[in-house]
Amino acid sequence: MSKKIRVVVDAMGGDNAPGEIVKGALQALETQKNLTLVFAGQRNPLETELKKYRYDADRVETVFAEEVIEMAEPPVAAIRKKKDSSIVVGLNMVKRGEADAFVSAGSTGAVLAGGQLIVGRLKGVERPPLAPLIPTSNGVSLLIDCGANVDARASQLVQFAKMGAVYMERVIGVRNPRVAIVNIGAEEEKGNALVKETMPLLKQCTELNFIGSIEAREIPYGAADVIVCEAFVGNVILKLYEGTSSMLLSQVKKTMLSSLRTKIGALLIKPALKKTLKGFDASQYGGAPMLGLKGLVVKTHGSAKASEVRQSVIQCVNFSKQKINEKISRQLSAEQASELRDSK
Numbered sequence: 001m002s003k004k005i006r007v008v009v010d011a012m013g014g015d016n017a018p019g020e021i022v023k024g025a026l027q028a029l030e031t032q033k034n035l036t037l038v039f040a041g042q043r044n045p046l047e048t049e050l051k052k053y054r055y056d057a058d059r060v061e062t063v064f065a066e067e068v069i070e071m072a073e074p075p076v077a078a079i080r081k082k083k084d085s086s087i088v089v090g091l092n093m094v095k096r097g098e099a100d101a102f103v104s105a106g107s108t109g110a111v112l113a114g115g116q117l118i119v120g121r122l123k124g125v126e127r128p129p130l131a132p133l134i135p136t137s138n139g140v141s142l143l144i145d146c147g148a149n150v151d152a153r154a155s156q157l158v159q160f161a162k163m164g165a166v167y168m169e170r171v172i173g174v175r176n177p178r179v180a181i182v183n184i185g186a187e188e189e190k191g192n193a194l195v196k197e198t199m200p201l202l203k204q205c206t207e208l209n210f211i212g213s214i215e216a217r218e219i220p221y222g223a224a225d226v227i228v229c230e231a232f233v234g235n236v237i238l239k240l241y242e243g244t245s246s247m248l249l250s251q252v253k254k255t256m257l258s259s260l261r262t263k264i265g266a267l268l269i270k271p272a273l274k275k276t277l278k279g280f281d282a283s284q285y286g287g288a289p290m291l292g293l294k295g296l297v298v299k300t301h302g303s304a305k306a307s308e309v310r311q312s313v314i315q316c317v318n319f320s321k322q323k324i325n326e327k328i329s330r331q332l333s334a335e336q337a338s339e340l341r342d343s344k
Contacts (some may be wrong), residue, residue, distance in 0.1 A: 006035050006099040007316045008090040011041030011049070012068045015303050019058025020190060021105060022049045024309025031057060032317050035285065038099060040086040065089040068106075072276035075109030079117060083200050087111060091118040094295035101296035101316035103287065105304040112148050115297040116291045122325060125292035127152060129160045130231070134241055138193060138222030142168050146234035154197040157181070157228055158205065163291040163328050164226035165208055170322045176209045180224035183213035191266035194230065201261055202228075207331075209289065286315035292328060296320065 009025045011018040018041055025037050035239070036059045039046055043064045050062070067085040079088060087106055091114045093099040102119075104111050105278055112130065128144035144164040149156060166301050168177040181198060185192045188199060188323045202210045214224050216237060229237070256266035286308065287300035296319050299313045 003320075004036055004318045005101070005317050006036045006038060008038045008040055008063075008093050008099045008102045009312050009313065010086045010090055010102070010104035010106050010129045011039045011046050011229075012086045013064075013104040013302075014300070014338070015105075016250075016305060017041075017105065018045050018049045020304065020306045021309050022046070022053070024304075024306035025052050025313050026060075027306060027310040028313035029059060032314060035059065035313070035317055036061070037313070038063055038090075038093065040093075042066050042068070042086075042092045047139070061150070063065070063089055063093070069106050070171065073107065073110070075107060075113040076117070078110050079114045081119075085163060086100070087114055088118065091297070094297065095119050099295075100320045102299065103298045103300065103312045103316060105287075105300040105302055105309070108147060108299055108302070111297065111299045112290065113237075115293050115325075119293045119295045119297060120334070122292050122294055122329045124329070125163075126156045126159055128289045128290045128292035129156075130165070130292050132238065133158075134219070134227075134238070136220055136222035140172065141222060141225055141227055142172075142217065143227050143229075143234055143238060145217075145229065145231040145288065146238045146290070147231050148290065150231045152194070152230040154201055157194070157198045157230065157236060158201050159292070159332070161202055161208055161210070161226060161228045162205070162331060164228065166328050166331060167289070167291060167324060168225050170324055171318055172326060174225050177225035178223075179208050179210045179226040179228065180212060182216035182227060182229040182237070183215065185215065186213050198228075213260035226233075289315070291324075294325065296325070316327050 001328060011021050014021060027034055029037055037059045040063045065084050065086040067082040069082055069085045082088060087110050088106055089100045094102050095118050108116050127149045130148040131142050132145040132146055133140040134143050142164045144160045165177050165179055168174045183194060183195050211224060216225060219227060287298040287320050290297045296316055298312050298316055300308050
């Protein structure tokens with residue numbers, strides 16, 4: 001019998017809470033037979049929302065948390081002050097081993113801060129990165145880091161690369177994933193001080209399939225499977241990616257509806273176009289996991305709809321099945337032991 005996986009869902013986080021959050025999580029419940037959901041949130045809105053659906057009550061639990069951490073609140077102060085918030089309650093459940101994972105569309109800063117302060121880092125992990133999957137013409141790539149560590153060091157980027165490679169191979173199924181560092185050119189002499197310091201360190205990692213630099217224009221074509229950068233660069237890439245995709249989709253729709261001829265053409269190509277555009281919808285891949293924590297924490301977009309929430313919960317199930325945290329921990333421990341032997 002497969003292991004039961006308990007996922008805590010922050011019912012109060014995000015622009016569309018609790019409606020889309022509850023809807024998406026319950027959709028995941030229908031497809032994942034070994035899943036148990038725990039909704040954390042305010043009693044009245046949560047109970048009201050759950051009454052709208054029919055579901056297996058034996059696999060759905062509620063934990064009431066009457067405080068809500070708002071987007072504009074200072075993250076660390078909010079985590080420490082609002083102990084009865086859905087974010088803090090959910091993260092504490094993961095810390096105590098009462099749940100395998102936590103999903104939230106709420107305050108990114110609070111989720112990131114809480115992940116480190118409450119759940120804690122795996123031994124040997126310097127900084128846990130936020131790592132979303134982004135669509136490319138070849139499938140998906142992992143962008144690591146996209147928001148957790150704005151001022152990362154070279155040693156931390158190397159760890160990001162190693163954790164990202166484990167995730168892509170074990171969860172996504174990419175054999176020997178190609179790892180690249182974001183740069184402004186292919187030449188080794190290019191880049192800022194951080195990139196120049198990190199490049200030779202990545203070259204020395206024989207366990208990585210490091211292919212060198214990747215320019216931003218190469219990312220949409222799937223030139224690498226793991227894209228390494230510090231969070232400032234990663235967040236700019238992610239936001240530009242999302243904005244460009246949204247703009248292009250809007251322009252395509254506008255053009256197709258501009259005349260009778262284009263409307264007829266749109267009807268003819270609609271099935272093929274819909275399939276193509278779906279491939280570039282990042283929400284279908286779920287949220288961004290914080291890699292390197294003692295438990296799984298997944299951050300979805302603040303504007304997440306039910307489909308993204310559903311995929312984020314399914315993502316947690318797959319992550320737990322593959323025991324990624326244990327594999328990351330084993331790899332880092334083995335490398336530290338090797339470094340210790342070499343230093344003697």
